[in-house]
Amino acid sequence: xxxxxxxxxxxxxxxxxxxxxxxxxxxxxxxxxxxxxxxxxxxxxxxxxxxxxxxxxxxxxxxxxxxxxxxxxxxxxxxxxxxxxxxxxxxxxxxxxxxxxxxxxxxxxxxxxxxxxxxxxxxxxxxxxxxxxxxxxxxxxxxxxxxxxxxxxxxxxxxxxxxxxxxxxxxxxxxxxxxxxxxxxxxxxxxxxxxxxxxxxxxxxxxxxxxxxxxxxxxxxxxxxxxxxxxxxxxxxxxxxxxxxxxxxxxxxxxxxxxxxxxxxxxxxxxxxxxxxxxxxxxxxxxxxxxxxxxxxxxxxxxxxxxxxxxxxxxxxxxxxxxxxxxxxxxxxxxxxxxxxxxxxxxxxxxxxxxxxxxxxxxxxxxxxxxxxxxxxxxxxxxxxx
Ligand SMILES: *Cc1c(COP(=O)(O)O)cnc(C)c1O
Numbered sequence: 001x002x003x004x005x006x007x008x009x010x011x012x013x014x015x016x017x018x019x020x021x022x023x024x025x026x027x028x029x030x031x032x033x034x035x036x037x038x039x040x041x042x043x044x045x046x047x048x049x050x051x052x053x054x055x056x057x058x059x060x061x062x063x064x065x066x067x068x069x070x071x072x073x074x075x076x077x078x079x080x081x082x083x084x085x086x087x088x089x090x091x092x093x094x095x096x097x098x099x100x101x102x103x104x105x106x107x108x109x110x111x112x113x114x115x116x117x118x119x120x121x122x123x124x125x126x127x128x129x130x131x132x133x134x135x136x137x138x139x140x141x142x143x144x145x146x147x148x149x150x151x152x153x154x155x156x157x158x159x160x161x162x163x164x165x166x167x168x169x170x171x172x173x174x175x176x177x178x179x180x181x182x183x184x185x186x187x188x189x190x191x192x193x194x195x196x197x198x199x200x201x202x203x204x205x206x207x208x209x210x211x212x213x214x215x216x217x218x219x220x221x222x223x224x225x226x227x228x229x230x231x232x233x234x235x236x237x238x239x240x241x242x243x244x245x246x247x248x249x250x251x252x253x254x255x256x257x258x259x260x261x262x263x264x265x266x267x268x269x270x271x272x273x274x275x276x277x278x279x280x281x282x283x284x285x286x287x288x289x290x291x292x293x294x295x296x297x298x299x300x301x302x303x304x305x306x307x308x309x310x311x312x313x314x315x316x317x318x319x320x321x322x323x324x325x326x327x328x329x330x331x332x333x334x335x336x337x338x339x340x341x342x343x344x345x346x347x348x349x350x351x352x353x354x355x356x357x358x359x360x361x362x363x364x365x366x367x368x369x370x371x372x373x374x375x376x377x378x379x380x381x382x383x384x385x386x
Contacts, residue, residue: 009350010323011141011169011296013191013198014340016248017255020195024248031243037235039250044232046253049261051171051186051204053178058228059249060201061242064168064189067201069097070223071164071185072135075209077217078102080132083124083161085116089142089326090166094135101218106131112143112329113298115291118151125155132212133162133184138170142326144298144335145288146174150181157182162209168192169295171202172256173268173339184209190245192295193264195252195341199245268294271338271347274377278351281373282358282365287333295339298325300332305361307331313357320353344378 008015029035047057060066072094076082080103084094087110098105106128110116116136125131134156138149149165156163162184170176171186172193178186183206190200205213205225213226222239231238256264275297279286287298301307307324308331314320325333336350351370358365 005319007320007346007349007353009337009342009346010321011144011192011335011337011339012189014193014195014337015342015346016195016197017252017341019255020248020251023251024197024244026244026247028243031241032236036243040232040235040237040241040246043246043250043253044235046250046257047202050253050256051178051188051202052176052180052261053186053204055178055204055206056229056232057202057204058225058232059237059241059246060203060223060228061199061237061239062201062223063191063198064166064187064201065093065097066223067187067189067203068093068166070201070203070220070225071187072097072101072103073216073218073220073223074205074225075162075164075185075212075216076101076103076132077215079104081106081128081130082133082135083108083121083128083131085110085121085134085136085147087114087116087143087145087147088112088137088140090137090140090168094166098135103132103218113145113287113289115145115147115288116152118148118155121152122155125159125161131161133164135164136166138165138167138176139173139293139295141169141293141295141335143287143329144293144296146170146291146293148291149176149183153181153183156184162212164209169293169339172264174265174294178204178206182206190249193340194249195255196245196248199242200249265294267343268338270377270381271342271344272297274344274347274374275336275338275351277377278347278370278374282351282355282370287329296323296335296337298329298333298335301334302358302363305358305363307334310334310357310361313360314353318353318357320349322350322354344374347374347378
């Protein structure tokens with residue numbers, strides 16, 4: 001069967017709507033012009049809406065990790081101690097950035113697939129009352145877990161300790177109210193819920209976090225957030241911005257605004273629910289059973305199936321790209337994305353192709369049982385016929 005059509009169903013990069021692609025294909029405008037500044041100002045307002053904040057949301061030309069690095073170098077000094085929630089690949093990334101900059105870490109290790117508990121954070125804060133910051137993910141994409149960020153913010157909001165949140169697969173997928181819950185630093189990237197190609201990172205700081213930037217001694221140049229804030233207040237950037245991506249962002253934000261923030265979150269939750277129903281109907285187990293992320297669903301494969309070969313087969317033979325597991329979960333799990341520009345039939349495609357591929361790999365299952373369970377969740381959401 002010749003298979004030319006490709007389906008990108010990974011939790012980053014995610015699919016990009018054609019209207020966004022077309023906006024990015026337009027001729028470049030120069031970035032030191034009133035025309036660009038107007039575009040930039042509209043995008044800034046849209047980002048404040050998305051982040052639920054009145055603070056400036058800074059736009060950086062980097063992948064998401066650039067904003068993670070910026071969060072640390074702009075708030076910490078050499079020898080500072082921070083608390084890191086390490087429950088997956090992206091939690092590990094916080095540790096690596098801290099190590100690179102000489103920041104001491106108190107690590108909270110969380111089993112992959114589990115969420116950190118508020119008690120574990122409270123205990124770490126008791127051990128390290130001087131901790132400069134807590135570094136965590138809102139949605140740990142590698143394990144498809146949603147951590148209880150808002151409850152944790154209640155512990156830090158009236159203290160000197162900053163709560164620095166990698167919201168890269170949470171912002172635009174679930175309710176993560178920066179100002180209302182008292183998060184100090186919130187980050188996302190373009191290739192996730194924002195429905196864009198990779199290349200932009202976004203970061204916003206609370207007034208408390210801005211105060212910390214005055215004292216932070218770590219070296220920084222490109223990611224100097226005070227300098228960026230000064231420039232971006234004038235609707236421009238310190239260095240050449242990723243102009244085409246910012247045009248695409250303008251379109252993507254308009255699409256999200258037309259849908260409505262609550263509706264965007266509800267769509268992610270619905271697709272997550274349908275995916276979980278399908279997975280259970282196939283007698284498979286979700287990796288994150290108790291605190292699932294609305295961005296993606298990790299699924300344990302039957303032990304007889306080599307997940308690496310399964311995913312290669314799905315990609316090369318079926319044209320369907322879904323994600324696998326990392327490190328000790330490599331080959332053992334798959335991750336189905338429902339993030340960003342995703343709708344009900346993306347889930348149907350993912351489940352249907354998974355059923356057929358598993359069948360090809362010798363797993364006994366009833367074809368259509370996963371699809372049927374997903375449809376049972378989705379069907380009541382379609383409007384009645386007039
Ligand atoms: C994608 C992602 C990142 C950033 O990775 P980049 O490759 O630098 O964009 C960081 N944290 C989480 C939770 C992610 O999903």
